Amino acid sequence: MTASKSAVPLSPGDPVPSFSLLDQDGTVVRPEDFLGSKLFIFFYPKANTGGCTTQAVSVQEALEKLDALQVRVLGISPDSPTAQKRFAEKHGLRFPLLSDSDHLVAQAFGVWGEKQVRGKTVQGIVRSAFLFDPSGKLVQAWSPVSPKDTVPKLMEALEPRSS
Numbered sequence: 001m002t003a004s005k006s007a008v009p010l011s012p013g014d015p016v017p018s019f020s021l022l023d024q025d026g027t028v029v030r031p032e033d034f035l036g037s038k039l040f041i042f043f044y045p046k047a048n049t050g051g052c053t054t055q056a057v058s059v060q061e062a063l064e065k066l067d068a069l070q071v072r073v074l075g076i077s078p079d080s081p082t083a084q085k086r087f088a089e090k091h092g093l094r095f096p097l098l099s100d101s102d103h104l105v106a107q108a109f110g111v112w113g114e115k116q117v118r119g120k121t122v123q124g125i126v127r128s129a130f131l132f133d134p135s136g137k138l139v140q141a142w143s144p145v146s147p148k149d150t151v152p153k154l155m156e157a158l159e160p161r162s163s
Contacts, residue, residue, distance in 0.1 A: 009110035009143065016041075016136045017108035021076070023096040024084035029074065035136055038071040040154055042129040042145075043111045047079040047087035047097070051127070055147035060093050062151045069158055070134075076100050077125060111143055131157055 010017075016031040016039065023029050031039060042059065044052040056075055059066075066073060073095040079087070084097035098105075106112035111128040114121055128143035129150050140157045142150070 010130065010138050010141055012138050012140065014138045016130075016132045016138070017105065019100075019105045019108065021098040021100055021105060022081045023098050024081055024088045026081055027096075029096050029098055031074075031132075031136060034072045034074075036134050038069070038134055038139075038158075039074065039132040039136070040066065040071050040129065041074045041076060041109075041132070042127075042150060043106055043109065043125050044075060044077045044127055045125040047077055047083050048090065051147040052077070053087075053091060055127070055150050056087070056093055056097075057091055058148070058151045059095070060091065062155065063094060065155070071131075071154075071158065074098055076105060078103060078106070129154065 018031065020028055020030050042055065044055055046052055059073055063073065075095065076098045078101050079099060080101060081099045084099055087093065088097055100106055103112045106125055109130065111126045113126055115124055115126055126144050129145050130141045131139045131154060133139050142153050145153060
């Protein structure tokens, strides 16, 4: 069975899937390390490409606001930790970039599947983003999400609701 058929998208209230991945510095990162804070996880197809750079840099530019709102950030792609480190250093990214080289985490989140790239059907990351509450439950998901819309959609979801 292909990943696109076996992947089950997450729904609001679902727990963050458990995983253990290396970041750009070789540190093991797990979602449970962030319990007690909101957690924003975004998946991107390939480090140092146009859309992925736009997306990651916009997240970096919002990092101060996100820190103030107690939102921790993780970026995930199939790139190696070495490629993630080059990406982080080149663009001044100060949040963990995780290496999901076997796509298992992307599959668990339902973001690995068929997509169109330059007119061809390929298997890969569907650019997506997820916001979890401090207890690790999904608040909102965006899949697919455009690089330019990632941060605005996140900030909108974080705005206090007026009744």
